[in-house]
Amino acid sequence: xxxxxxxxxxxxxxxxxxxxYRDSIQPRxxxxxxxxxxxxxxxxxxxxxxxxxxxxxxxxxxTLCILTIAFSLLRYPDPTAGPAKPGILVAICGGIxxxxxxxxxxxxxxxxxxxxxxxxxxxxxxxxxxVWIGSLIFENLxxxxxxxxxIGYRLALVAFCLPFVSGIHGAMKTQxxxxxxxxxxxxxxxSGLIAFLALAVIGYVLAFVPGFPGAEIPAIGHAYxxxxxxxxxxxxxxxxxxxxxxxxxxVFGVIGGAVGACFGRLMIRxxxxxxxxxxx
Amino acid sequence: xxETLGTFEQAVLLAIMHLREDAYGRGxxxxxxxxxxxxxxxxxxxxxxxxxxxxxxxxxRLGLGTPIRDGHAKRFYRLEAAGVEALNDARATANNxxxxxxxxxxxxxxETT
Numbered sequence: 599x600x601x602x603x604x605x606x607x608x609x610x611x612x613x614x615x616x617x618x619y620r621d622s623i624q625p626r627x628x629x630x631x632x633x634x635x636x637x638x639x640x641x642x643x644x645x646x647x648x649x650x651x652x653x654x655x656x657x658x659x660x661t662l663c664i665l666t667i668a669f670s671l672l673r674y675p676d677p678t679a680g681p682a683k684p685g686i687l688v689a690i691c692g693g694i695x696x697x698x699x700x701x702x703x704x705x706x707x708x709x710x711x712x713x714x715x716x717x718x719x720x721x722x723x724x725x726x727x728x729v730w731i732g733s734l735i736f737e738n739l740x741x742x743x744x745x746x747x748x749i750g751y752r753l754a755l756v757a758f759c760l761p762f763v764s765g766i767h768g769a770m771k772t773q774x775x776x777x778x779x780x781x782x783x784x785x786x787x788x789s790g791l792i793a794f795l796a797l798a799v800i801g802y803v804l805a806f807v808p809g810f811p812g813a814e815i816p817a818i819g820h821a822y823x824x825x826x827x828x829x830x831x832x833x834x835x836x837x838x839x840x841x842x843x844x845x846x847x848x849v850f851g852v853i854g855g856a857v858g859a860c861f862g863r864l865m866i867r868x869x870x871x872x873x874x875x876x877x878x
Numbered sequence: 879x880x881e882t883l884g885t886f887e888q889a890v891l892l893a894i895m896h897l898r899e900d901a902y903g904r905g906x907x908x909x910x911x912x913x914x915x916x917x918x919x920x921x922x923x924x925x926x927x928x929x930x931x932x933x934x935x936x937x938x939r940l941g942l943g944t945p946i947r948d949g950h951a952k953r954f955y956r957l958e959a960a961g962v963e964a965l966n967d968a969r970a971t972a973n974n975x976x977x978x979x980x981x982x983x984x985x986x987x988x989e990t991t
């Protein structure tokens with residue numbers, strides 16, 4: 599609390615939490631569950647403090663994305679990739695503008711449901727992003743290659759499934775399919791941003807620290823220059839990072855969220871149906 | 879027309895009004911939980927208090943700590959005139975909405991199968 603709140607707020611709010619813990623929570627729930635309650639309350643404070651800055655975090659992430667894309671394309675253009683098609687560049691710019699609009703205008707919740715959706719989406723997005731980071735590290739940097747790749751693929755599978763779960767969670771919490779889709783979108787957006795930045799960093803590590811198993815080799819059996827090696831790896835990582843940002847994050851987040859939301863809605867209906875039949 | 883208040887904000891303001899001189903974080907939290915009949919996160923109460931203070935509906939001052947709080951200071955809250963006006967408006971709006979409708983509602987549920 600001292601890290602996330604102002605000193606006077608941390609002082610009074612720590613006191614309130616301690617008082618609640620001692621005067622009612624611990625006597626009612628016992629020491630272990632009271633400790634869990636305390637940790638949960640502190641986590642809630644931290645989340646609220648971070649959620650206020652969600653817009654700034656997203657805009658900072660998007661700015662880093664733009665700088666990474668621009669720097670990588672200008673400094674390390676891959677000669678084997680052919681000329682960049684204008685359509686692709688327009689799509690990338692459009693996607694970033696859309697994300698910028700969402701980050702600026704959609705991060706201020708107007709209703710309790712907006713706030714709940716944003717909170718769930720952020721938590722799921724960070725969780726999915728963390729799983730993607732694990733997967734990317736295992737697939738690209740961990741030695742031996744076979745062992746790392748196996749864990750990496752399994753983590754990727756988990757990360758692919760999680761937007762679906764986030765959609766179920768969102769639909770069950772908000773009681774509507776749209777709520778689940780929105781949770782899936784936020785989860786996809788935030789996890790895509792995290793995965794983009796992680797993969798961009800990994801791409802530069804692969805390009806400039808030789809010896810990692812995930813590095814691409816320009817021409818097997820032929821001589822190649824260090825510059826060719828760097829260009830290929832930076833460009834390859836950039837392609838993967840963009841796929842994470844727009845396709846795996848944005849598009850699949852919404853699709854996974856929507857499918858999960860329908861599933862969640864169905865579960866609610868089945869639950870209601872069984873309640874009705876149990877009642878009659 | 880004064881500030882528009884949400885249900886949770888009304889609960890917090892009413893708790894402050896009810897507790898009077900004893901309206902500090904923990905007390906308000908307990909009172910709001912009693913009024914809304916559900917568990918409330920301490921962070922949600924404090925975030926709302928902070929927002930209401932920024933909107934000029936309440937004001938606060940620091941008080942002394944007690945042993946149960948390990949000596950941590952309490953922050954006491956009281957309503958400002960704008961807060962009272964906002965509560966009056968919220969009540970008047972609710973009364974207007976319900977004018978002419980008997981309560982509790984009976985026979986208005988449209989059964990679906």
